[in-house]
C-alpha cells in the first residue's frame with residue numbers, strides 16, 4: 001500500500017486537470033483494503049475511488065482520500081471445451097485484459113479493445129463499443145463495503161445493467177469497492193461484426209475477420225476517430241446518447257430526415273448525441289482552453305491548462321444549444337467531482 005499526501009491528480013485523469021487530492025492511496029490486495037476500512041481516519045474522511053480517471057472531471061481540488069486499486073492478476077475459475085471463466089483483479093488495465101483474451105483465443109471482449117480504464121470500472125460503467133457491452137460477459141462482481149468491511153459478491157442480475165449503467169452508480173451502492181470481476185468467455189469462434197464501421201473496415205481490407213484482426217480493426221478505427229489523451233486531454237464521449245419516446249424521434253425525423261436513429265427493444269429510440277451537437281455547428285468550437293473536438297462533436301477536449309470548471313461551462317453551452325435546436329436534453333456521461 002502506498003499513501004501520498006497533497007497529491008496532484010493531473011496524471012490520474014485523462015482530461016489532465018491539475019486538481020490536488022489531500023491523500024492518494026494505492027492498495028494492492030484485499031488485505032490492504034481490510035486494513036484501510038478499519039482505520040478511523042479513513043472512515044471519517046470524504047473518499048473517492050478512481051481507476052484511470054478516464055470518465056471523471058475534477059471541478060476542484062479533492063479534500064479527502066482518493067483511492068486506487070493495484071489489484072491485478074487473472075485466475076482461471078472453470079474451463080470446458082467451449083467456455084472459460086476468469087477472475088480478474090479490478091486494478092488491471094482493461095486493454096491488457098482484452099489483449100490477454102485475444103492472445104489466448106477467448107472470444108467476447110475484442111470489440112471493446114483500447115477503451116481506457118481499469119477492469120473494475122468496466123463493470124461499474126458497463127462499457128460498450130462497436131455493438132458490444134461488457135455486461136454480456138460478466139458473471140459476478142466481487143466487492144468490499146467501505147464502511148462495514150464486509151465482502152459481497154453481486155451476481156450479474158444484481159448488477160442491474162443498462163446502457164452505461166449499473167447498480168454501483170446508484171448513491172446507495174456507492175460504498176462498494178470492486179475488488180475482482182468474473183467473466184465468461186467463449187473458446188469457440190464468435191465474432192460481433194454487425195457494427196457499420198467494422199463492416200466497412202473488412203470490406204475495405206483484404207483481411208478475414210478473426211479474433212486478432214477484429215481487435216486490430218477496432219484499435220485502428222479508434223485511433224483514427226479519437227484524440228490521444230496524452231496529447232489532447234479528453235474523456236471520450238462526453239455526453240450519453242439521449243433515449244427519447246418514439247413520437248419525439250418521429251417528429252425530429254420529419255424535420256431532419258437524415259438524422260440517425262437507433263430503435264430500442266422497449267419501443268423508445270436512441271439518438272446520436274454527436275450528430276445533434278454537430279448540427280448545432282459546434283464541431284471544433286472553442287471556449288478559451290476548452291473545446292469541442294474538431295473531428296468528433298461528442299468529445300470535449302482540454303486544449304491545455306483548462307480547469308474542470310472551464311470544461312463544465314463548455315458542456316453546459318453545448319447542452320443548451322442542443323436543447324434550443326432540437327428540444328432534446330443531452331446529459332454528461334462523465335462524472336463530475338467537486
Ligand SMILES: Cc1cc2nc3c(=O)[nH]c(=O)nc-3n(C[C@H](O)[C@H](O)[C@H](O)COP(=O)(O)OP(=O)(O)OC[C@H]3O[C@@H](n4cnc5c(N)ncnc54)[C@H](O)[C@@H]3O)c2cc1C
Nearest residue numbers: 051052053054055116117118120121127128129178235236
Ligand atoms: C479516449 C476515451 C475513449 C473512451 N471510449 C469509451 C468507449 O468506447 N466506451 C465506453 O463505454 N467508455 C469509453 N470511455 C470512457 C471510460 O474509458 C470508461 O468509462 C472506463 O470504464 C472508465 O474507467 P476508469 O478506470 O478510468 O474509471 P474512472 O473514470 O476512474 O472511474 C469511473 C467510475 O468508477 C468508479 N470506480 C473506479 N474503480 C472503482 C473500484 N475499484 N471500486 C468502486 N468504484 C470504482 C469511480 O468512482 C467512478 O465512479 C472512453 C474514455 C476515453 C478517455
